[in-house]
Amino acid sequence: xxxxxxxxxxxxxxxxxxxxxxxxxxxxxxxxxxxxxxxxxxxxxxxxxxxxxxxxxxxxxxxxxxxxxxxxxxxxxxxxxxxxxxxxxxxxxxxxxxxxxxxxxxxxxxxxxxxxxxxxxxxxxxxxxxxxxxxxxxxxxxxxxxxxxxxxxxxxxxxxxxxxxxxxxxxxxxxxxxxxxxxxxxxxxxxxxxxxxxxxxxxxxxxxxxxxxxxxxxxxxxxxxxxxxxxxxxxxxxxxxxxxxxxxxxxxxxxxxxxxxxxxxxxxxxxxxxxxxxxxxxxxxxxxxxxxxxxxxxxxxxxxxxx
Amino acid sequence: xxxxxxxxxxxxxxxxxxxxxxxxxxxxxxxxxxxxxxxxxxxxxxxxxxxxxxxxxxxxxxxxxxxxxxxxxxxxxxxxxxxxxxxxxxxxxxxxxxxxxxxxxxxxxxxxxxxxxxxxxxxxxxxxxxxxxxxxxxxxxxxxxxxxxxxxxxxxxxxxxxxxxxxxxxxxxxxxxxxxxxxxxxxxxxxxxxxxxxxxxxxxxxxxxxxxxxxxxxxxxxxxxxxxxxxxxxxxxxxxxxxxxxxxxxxxxxxx
Numbered sequence: 001x002x003x004x005x006x007x008x009x010x011x012x013x014x015x016x017x018x019x020x021x022x023x024x025x026x027x028x029x030x031x032x033x034x035x036x037x038x039x040x041x042x043x044x045x046x047x048x049x050x051x052x053x054x055x056x057x058x059x060x061x062x063x064x065x066x067x068x069x070x071x072x073x074x075x076x077x078x079x080x081x082x083x084x085x086x087x088x089x090x091x092x093x094x095x096x097x098x099x100x101x102x103x104x105x106x107x108x109x110x111x112x113x114x115x116x117x118x119x120x121x122x123x124x125x126x127x128x129x130x131x132x133x134x135x136x137x138x139x140x141x142x143x144x145x146x147x148x149x150x151x152x153x154x155x156x157x158x159x160x161x162x163x164x165x166x167x168x169x170x171x172x173x174x175x176x177x178x179x180x181x182x183x184x185x186x187x188x189x190x191x192x193x194x195x196x197x198x199x200x201x202x203x204x205x206x207x208x209x210x211x212x213x214x215x216x217x218x219x220x221x222x223x224x225x226x227x228x229x230x231x232x233x234x235x236x237x238x239x240x241x242x243x244x245x246x247x248x249x250x251x252x253x254x255x256x257x258x259x260x261x262x263x264x265x266x267x268x269x270x271x272x273x274x275x276x277x278x279x280x281x282x283x284x285x286x287x288x289x290x291x292x293x294x295x296x297x298x299x300x301x302x303x304x305x306x307x
Numbered sequence: 308x309x310x311x312x313x314x315x316x317x318x319x320x321x322x323x324x325x326x327x328x329x330x331x332x333x334x335x336x337x338x339x340x341x342x343x344x345x346x347x348x349x350x351x352x353x354x355x356x357x358x359x360x361x362x363x364x365x366x367x368x369x370x371x372x373x374x375x376x377x378x379x380x381x382x383x384x385x386x387x388x389x390x391x392x393x394x395x396x397x398x399x400x401x402x403x404x405x406x407x408x409x410x411x412x413x414x415x416x417x418x419x420x421x422x423x424x425x426x427x428x429x430x431x432x433x434x435x436x437x438x439x440x441x442x443x444x445x446x447x448x449x450x451x452x453x454x455x456x457x458x459x460x461x462x463x464x465x466x467x468x469x470x471x472x473x474x475x476x477x478x479x480x481x482x483x484x485x486x487x488x489x490x491x492x493x494x495x496x497x498x499x500x501x502x503x504x505x506x507x508x509x510x511x512x513x514x515x516x517x518x519x520x521x522x523x524x525x526x527x528x529x530x531x532x533x534x535x536x537x538x539x540x541x542x543x544x545x546x547x548x549x550x551x552x553x554x555x556x557x558x559x560x561x562x563x
Contacts, residue, residue, distance in 0.1 A: 055517045079523040086521075090468050091514040096440030096460060100530050108523030113531055136440070138311060138467035156522065 002030040003066065005160055005192040006052060011061035013047060021047045022058070023216045029194060031066075031159075034186055036207035036223075037196040040237045043214045045196040046087065049162050052194065053082040065160065080109065083158035087165045089145035090137070098124075098140070098148055099133040105156035123155035127181060143174035150178070154185065160192045161185065167199045179205055200239045204262035212236060223262050230300055243267050245301070252293030253284045311467055314376075315439040317368050324366035324436040328540040329445035335547035336362075336433035342551035343425045349414055351554055352421040358550065359428040366432040373431055380427045384420040391416030439463055444532040453527050460528070465511075472507065476500050 006029040013022040021044045029035050037045050050056040051063050054070040063070045065081050073081075086092040095101035102123050106116040124130055127147045137145055146166070153161065166182065167175045179202055185191045195206055203210065203223055210226045212218040214236050219226060226232065227240045240262075247260045247267065257274050261267040275282055318325070324332070343355035363373060392400075397411030434442060443463065447456045480500060487493055519528075 050517060053521055055520055075520070075525070076523055079521065084518075084521040086514065086518050088514070091511060092518045094461065094464055094515050094519060095528070095530070096443065096464055097438075100440065103531055104524075104528060105522040107529050107531070108525065116531060134438070136467075137464065138471075152522070 002032065004064075005029050005031045005033070005066060006194070007062075007064040007067070008051075009062040009064075011048075011051060011058045011063060013044075013051065013056060013058045020215065022051075025061070025213070025217055027211055027217055027220070029160075029192060031192055032186070032190050034183075034193040034206060034208045035195065036203045036210045037194060037213055038198070038200075038203070038210055038226075038238055039213040039218075045213060046164055048213065049084060049164055049194070049196060052160075052162050053084050054078045055084070076109065079105070079156065079158075081158055082160045082162060083153035083156055085149050085153050085161065085163045085166065087168065089142070089149045092149035092152065093137040093145060096136055097133065098129065098135050098137070101137070101148065102152045102155045105152060109156060119155045119157070123151040126154070127151045128177075143170055146170060146174070146178065147181075150181065154191075157189075158191070160194070162194045164196050165198070166195060167197060167202050175199075175202070182206060201241045201243075204241060204266070212238065224259070227262060228260075234300070234302075239301075245297075248297055249294065250284065252290050252297060254287060254290075255282060255284055311470065313439075314435050315437065315442075316435075317372060318436060318438045320367050320436070322365060322367040322436065323543070324362065324432040326539075327436070327543055328534060328536050329437045329441050330449055330534055331536060331540045331544040332433055332437065333442070333445055333449065335544040335551075336429055338548050339551040340426045340429050340433075342554050343429070344422050346418075346422060346554060348558075349418045349421065351558060352418055352425070355554060356421050356425045356428075359425040362432045363428050366436050368431055368435055372435075373428070376431060376435075377424065377427055380423055384423045387419045388416040391419065441532070444530055445534065447530070448532070448534060457528065461515075465515075468511070469504075469508065473504060476504060 006027070008025055008027040011022055011025040012020070014020050025048065037048070039045055047056065051058055051070075052065075054063070054073070054075070057071070065073065065078065068077075070078055093101050095104055099120060102120045103116050106119045111119065120133075124133065127150060129144065129147060129151060132140065132144065132148075137148070140148060150163075150166070161182075163182070166178055170178060182193060182195070183206070186193055193206075197203065197206070207223060209220060210223055211220045212226060212232065218236060219229065219232050221229075226238075227244055232238070233240065243264055243266070244260055244262050247255070247257070247270075251257075251260070255274075256278075257270050259266075259270065261270045271282070339358075343352065343359070346352045346355055392408045392412035393406050395409055395412030395415050397409035400408045400410055400413065402408070437445070440460075440463070443456060443459050446459065447453070477500075480496070485493075485496060487497075
């Protein structure tokens with residue numbers, strides 16, 4: 001059994017005006033795991049993440065990092081364990097140049113100058129930002145700023161990374177790059193990941209497990225478990241990957257596969273298996289239930305047929 | 308593309324002023340600026356102006372860029388040139404409906420203008436020849452209070468974010484048909500837009516603070532920077548400070 005990296009018990013938080021943002025949140029994340037945090041806008045994802053490194057303190061409940069309560073940890077200790085990457089890179093990058101920004105965390109950790117320089121160098125090259133050291137943030141593109149924010153946090157070498165919407169507003173190429181970088185950090189450095197995201201198409205590639213949050217934890221499970229739970233999805237305005245939807249439609253047309261794929265990779269291996277077992281081709285047709293099936297499918301996702 | 312108000316746009320050029328150590332540069336030019344601003348007579352001030360222009364030329368900054376910054380000062384000194392000649396008592400040049408223009412007044416007006424313009428010209432070789440973040444780091448090395456250094460640093464970082472945000476608000480207003488006119492409605496609308504901008508800045512401030520805390524900020528951000536004074540830096544700084552001092556000392560001997 002792996003160690004628990006993050007343990008949250010009965011966490012509740014209210015804004016100063018009394019509005020409840022989080023209510024009785026319970027969650028555990030194991031070391032090396034990749035967690036996706038999904039939920040509609042205003043569900044409290046960002047507020048929740050700010051609790052993971054003690055920036056916000058719950059009105060009730062406990063947050064533990066590797067078995068230690070954040071309430072008893074010193075600031076430097078928490079910051080060393082949990083790196084938080086904010087959604088808006090302009091909030092995250094506050095120093096005049098990229099170098100200063102990435103060096104900021106390591107300097108605060110009290111590292112020696114040569115160690116700081118090493119950390120900066122490593123973070124910059126692992127995100128492909130070499131040559132940008134002296135640039136000011138306003139001379140970087142949004143995608144570069146997003147990568148720079150991640151570099152600034154990984155330079156502190158935390159064991160847990162908490163990312164708020166890492167793929168939001170990125171162009172397709174930067175998005176793919178960032179997903180690759182996050183997964184590489186997980187595989188190579190064994191960093192535990194908690195990722196808040198609306199990007200359902202990225203979840204199968206990015207997460208081992210999903211937590212659905214809407215003020216409180218509604219459900220947890222693997223991407224397959226969550227995306228197959230139609231009722232849960234509908235009640236919480238959650239969406240599923242496009243590949244999954246397409247194969248649901250194909251199923252209405254008689255395509256027969258055991259497990260609906262969530263990602264393109266899964267689709268490729270699924271198609272290969274089906275074609276091989278069915279004698280070299282797949283068979284699609286319109287039968288008596290097809291139209292009904294498609295109609296039901298549209299209803300499920302709220303795609304109404306225009307009149 | 309956004310036009311940023313960058314004072315350090317030409318900091319990557321190469322000139323004696325660019326190579327000058329930022330700390331020595333700040334000290335030497337600050338002394339020279341004070342020296343010129345405190346000069347008592349026009350002849351000396353003109354020497355100061357001439358020196359300022361020479362420093363500007365030595366910095367190789369494009370003339371257009373320099374004039375862009377200097378022109379604003381003209382707006383402030385022009386009233387002096389116009390008002391002073393009529394308000395200082397002295398030798399009459401001519402009289403016009405009870406308004407008397409005096410030689411002393413004219414001289415004083417021009418003196419004020421020359422001193423102001425020299426000072427602003429000198430700011431350019433001092434500030435515009437170094438990347439602004441390095442200027443801030445130099446100030447920190449010169450033991451400027453940490454609070455001020457941080458204010459400079461964050462202002463410098465977020466002024467650009469603010470510019471973009473203001474521009475976005477402005478475009479959103481224009482896109483919905485808003486035209487700037489001098490009526491109550493337009494002023495009210497601008498007031499509201501500015502209010503929104505303030506609230507947004509406040510919220511951003513809060514998020515930035517959270518981001519700072521998340522990376523172990525404890526009140527004094529430190530940076531790594533290496534400055535090294537060379538012989539030439541000492542010579543140049545010595546020359547500038549020497550010149551600044553002699554502007555005040557030499558006249559004493561000439562008069563005696």
